Amino acid sequence: MPTPRPQRPDPRANPIADDGTEVRFCSTCAFSGACIDAGYDKIALRDLHVLVEHVGPFRAGEHVFRSREPFKAIYAVRAGLVKTVAVDPEGNEQVLGFYLPGEVVGLNAIYPEHYPCDAVTLETTHFCRFSFPAISALAARMPGLQQQLFRLLSKELGMTSLLAGDHAAEERVAAFVTDLGERLAAQGFSGTRLRLSMSRLDIANYLRLAAETVSRIFTRLRDQGLIALEGRDLEILDPSGLRALARNVRDR
Amino acid sequence: MPTPRPQRPDPRANPIADDGTEVRFCSTCAFSGACIDAGYDKIALRDLHVLVEHVGPFRAGEHVFRSREPFKAIYAVRAGLVKTVAVDPEGNEQVLGFYLPGEVVGLNAIYPEHYPCDAVTLETTHFCRFSFPAISALAARMPGLQQQLFRLLSKELGMTSLLAGDHAAEERVAAFVTDLGERLAAQGFSGTRLRLSMSRLDIANYLRLAAETVSRIFTRLRDQGLIALEGRDLEILDPSGLRALARNVRDR
DNA sequence: ATTCCGTATTGATTTCGATCAGATCGCCGC
DNA sequence: GCGGCGATCTGATCGAAATCAATACGGAAT
Known part of the structure; x- marks a missing residue:
């Protein structure tokens, strides 16, 4: 149930005009596999493109989201670099990961329903923002998209064990x-x-x-x-x- | 495309007869939220119950699955305790996690499509085994189930950062x-x-x-x-x- | 009960990386 | 160019946990 958005414009939420073609754009995106792969009806494909919101550029050092904010969306890095950082009660920071173009930030917020860490850009960075309620609803109609989300989550699980040892x-x-x-x-x-x-x-x-x-x-x-x-x-x-x-x- | 299964019977795949009622059983299961919550048509609910396969008991020290085996299913612990262990080329073992009743093992295998670790029982343990292709297909028809899977994956992401610091x-x-x-x-x-x-x-x-x-x-x-x-x-x-x-x- | 063997505890020493300290570099504004 | 400041690099010392070593415990088999 979409609520009328407050009229405070977010200066970072400028859609980028000169993206090249839709296809070219999608090819660098974390969901390219889901949306380029053949076999989808045009309506579902358009739904996916419609729910994408281009945000950025963020300058180095800006926050994309902050710890404890309610979870609304996941962010695919289109260009740039992001880190996620958890801060404990004593103020000790802990860098959880770095995210490159084509990778997705915010997946660890699904379960707690709020972001458990800050996301901070490390250079000028552009994102595709996906409303999570919207993309998971769409995933129910697009098996390939659902599969892609499962894979992204699972992939990130594997990444963490890199550090674990x-x-x-x-x-x-x-x-x-x-x-x-x-x-x-x-x-x-x-x-x-x-x-x-x-x-x-x-x-x-x-x-x-x-x-x-x-x-x-x-x-x-x-x-x-x-x-x-x-x-x-x-x-x-x-x-x-x-x-x-x-x-x-x-x-x- | 199901292949005729070899006639070598797996002694661990005995369904357990005396489980109590279906509802009682489900209440200890990782998918209880998805299948008990109101609002599902009986058919979908029955589909979920039908795809569950009770496996066990495993005795302490047995392998549920092994590293590099093709990914087929996820396992919800019904009773007992399991550890997951990654073994590097030099043979160094690395315990990745412990799984209690109501928790799910094997989610980190979705992306690589093979188990990236061994799962070993630490005491007598019973599981519910869910074929992953089957449960993800069903998830497309049951939004609550899809949501539950997303939550399980995301929850496990959060768990790993416990260790990370x-x-x-x-x-x-x-x-x-x-x-x-x-x-x-x-x-x-x-x-x-x-x-x-x-x-x-x-x-x-x-x-x-x-x-x-x-x-x-x-x-x-x-x-x-x-x-x-x-x-x-x-x-x-x-x-x-x-x-x-x-x-x-x-x-x- | 006795032996056996894997698991757990306790003690002594070593070691790798943290911490402390200082020097250098590089970038930006003036 | 000059000065300032944060980031990086290098060196000296320290300390927490690993390793080495030995003992104690506890359950299973005889």
């Missing part, structure tokens, strides 16, 4: 870099030349290490010739060597 | 005990008197600690009067005191 600092960092490269490659970007838009502190926090440790390990990996790193620009020089270091953390 | 050993153990108590209470069991059917080694592995550390911390908690512990029988004497220790790990 007790691994040496070097393994964690190697796994982090390898994972980022693979995820970027999966979205059609270079898997070997990439920019770490998050700060060393964010990386360290995410990996449960001290920033100093991350720094030391990056230099060690560079000295071993596995990576080239200048500031936040990273090149993976020896992917299989890195993966060898990371192997205990990944693969399963 | 870098916390002192004492906080982790306190959080572990508190969490178990609360989950048991949520299923109608005592939240203060419980049996740790898993070994200290399993607990330690799950918490990313050494077994010796877990042991030491249990004695420390006992000396502080927070718990009573004899072997694997645990009583939480001071729930709020424990929760205070755990507070950095939980809540969000």
Whole structure:
């Protein structure tokens, strides 16, 4: 039951005009599999496109949503980079994850019905926003979409176990870099030349290490010739060597 | 397209006759919310009951499924206790979680389409087995069931972040005990008197600690009067005191 | 009851990463 | 260019938990 929206305009909710074609746009989207794949009637397909709301750009450091806000929507990253951060009562921050283009933020809010963490952009970022009631209603009529939602949720479950193990600092960092490269490659970007838009502190926090440790390990990996790193620009020089270091953390 | 099943009978797949009424049974099930809640036509409800397959009992130490097996079904624990364990190429085991009655195992297999871990019973355990293709097909016709599946997935996402943080050993153990108590209470069991059917080694592995550390911390908690512990029988004497220790790990 | 063996507890020492401290770098505004 | 400030890197020390080691417990089989 849609309620009339308050007339306070959200400056970030500007639809983007020059997106290229619908199809081109969809191809970079987390739901491309569901909506491009053949076999859907035009009505369902249009319903999916209609419920998408383009939001952004967010500048680096802006909040997409905040902890304890009521859960309304999930956000697919179209371009940019986001982190999710949980803050405990003492104010300690905990980075839960980084989200690249084609990935979806907010799925962990479905069960508690409010966002359990903040989502903060780390560079200029655009999203597709999907009202969750709307997309789950549509999913009941589009089996492919329902399946895609199940897969997204399950995929994220698998991601968390990456972090879960007790691994040496070097393994964690190697796994982090390898994972980022693979995820970027999966979205059609270079898997070997990439920019770490998050700060060393964010990386360290995410990996449960001290920033100093991350720094030391990056230099060690560079000295071993596995990576080239200048500031936040990273090149993976020896992917299989890195993966060898990371192997205990990944693969399963 | 169902294939004729080989005639090797699975001794564990015995339906249990004396379950009490259907309703009584369902009330302890992870899908009770979906199938007891009013408003469903009898046909859909019966479909849900029909696709349930009671499996068990498994004795302590048996495998419900193994890593790399093709994903066929999810398992709701009806009675007993299960752990999931990932094994890396070097053979290092990693306990991913413990599952109590009313909880569901196997959801992390949806995306990769094969089980990414082993599921091992820790005491005599009964399950309801749901073919995933069947239950997701049914979910398209039963919005409440679809919602329940989304919630289960999302809930499990939240659980993993419990472990994710870098916390002192004492906080982790306190959080572990508190969490178990609360989950048991949520299923109608005592939240203060419980049996740790898993070994200290399993607990330690799950918490990313050494077994010796877990042991030491249990004695420390006992000396502080927070718990009573004899072997694997645990009583939480001071729930709020424990929760205070755990507070950095939980809540969000 | 006795033996056996896996599980659990307790103690001694080591180690990896955290913390503390200082130096450098890089970017932005003036 | 200059100054300022946050981010990053490097070095020195510390500490919590891992590891090593030995003992105690408890249930099952004989």
